[in-house]
Amino acid sequence: MAFIPHTEADIRHMLGAVGVENIDDLFDEIDPRLRGVDLSSVPTHADERAITREMHERAARDADGLCFVGAGAYEHHVPAAVWELTTRGEFYSAYTPYQPEASQGTLQVTYEYQTMICGLTGMDVSNASLYDGASALAEAVLMAVRGNRKSRANRILMPASVHPFYRQVATNICANQGIQFETIGFEAASGRADQSALDQWTGEDVTAVVVPQPNFFGVLEDADALTDWAHNNGAFAIGVVNPVALALVSPPGDWGSGDGVDIAVGEGQPLGAPLSGGGPYFGILCCRTKHARQMPGRVVGKTVDAEGETGYVLTLQPREQHIRRSKATSNICTNQGLLVTAATIHMSLLGPDGLQNVAAHSAANTRKLVDKLTTLRGVERVFEAPFFHECALRLPVDSKTALDELASRGIFGGYAIDAHYDALSNVIIVCATETKTNADLEAYATTLADVLDNGKPARRRVSAA
């Protein structure tokens, strides 16, 4: 078969065979308004050389500079062995397994991954894997709506302290399915979800409460109280976690006075995936055994074959296309399977102590950075509650201008969150992981001091667009 699937002549031949003049005639029963997707913002094609050059130029812009941006994607040290092993042909080319017993190596990796994630989160069952943390939250919401049979309202209480992009993705995926999201504000002083806003829903039909830990501001929520509130009101609790933070803070499986949350999700990127300009990443999703049948994806089990040898097999996949047909909810992807492989190898190399080390150093570095930055005139912490490895700071100048100026001097200084929260003008969140040295932290503080002293942004960076 030729590499080009069909030539103009082929197309004319096929159209002639079905008796239409052109491609549009094939789709004439579809309302033209539904067909007209405006792609004017997509540039016309470029040749390979031009694209390679463009990519190198963009990569070069990312390459130098110290990154203090978190906001959902975190720069951690990834041991060289992780991707050396992950990109071996045996893993790299393996299709995500659907045949229950095929591809033993891939199945074993998934089994190990699921075991580690359950250990880390304190949950019973884990899948592997979804597109990213945001779509995992959307899947968790859909699971809760299917699984919470006492609730008829399809109402989800969503703290504003959940990552704004996660809220946006969950709304995009779920809102047209009759699911309503009610926003729970945050306390101005602490940055935590406002318990009194939650209490307004006491006695109402609530399907699930989303509990971020740490939240988008980096603040540690009172996850126990939020989980208990959910369960006392007949709602599911959905935890949104950072897997690295779980090495230090209590896991969602332990939250509250009962059996922990019902469903826990998170972004898997910090476990061995490089930042890569935003992807590919993968979503973590795990739950209690009683909700396993609502879970998208597959669970790998370990067994013995007829000769007593260990074997791995897909044991539970009730939401996959071949089991649930039209009611399948699968969003599993081979590409994400490869990232799960990387995460499994990453976690194996680090071990529980190593992961704890990463978490502790990240938290300590961020604390040091915040201490340094808040000595600068006009820079102050926005929230008083304890944080993990990210912290919201208010700047005495326009945050975007300051971040642009920092970037022009090689420091990616954080993420401006003003656009998402009216009440938080000139607020940025900063993050320092274990990858930062004392000299790096000092460099940030000195440069920011200079930017603030000199005031005016001398060389405003031109936007990439």
Next chain:
Amino acid sequence: MGERPDNYRYTQSHEWVAPAEDGTARIGITDHAQSSLGDLVFVELPEVGTSFNAGEQVAVVESVKAASDIYAPVAGEIASVNETLEDAPEQVNEDPFGEGWLFELKLESEEATESLLDAAAYKEVADADD
């Protein structure tokens, strides 16, 4: 193939209905249905007290190769469910017309079951599958 009790009623979608004298009816899936699905590994049953219209999805039976919806053959309120299936879904395979029943409906009207298929008519439906 398989037995088909003469005193039961049947649906096109392979549920059986056994009306009782107290205005309830017991419902399960036919021998033909269970043998087509293969080994059942899970049965999801409705909550007692919930009402359903005829044709609405009530329960789910899941085998190693498919999950299938079970529809209410007639309108009514769930009077009881066969809780033993939670731990022993294989009862549906072993005794589909007896111990493997799924749930009981309090019927909205006693005549409702009369429009369902009788054993002979259902035989034709099942045979057409084979």
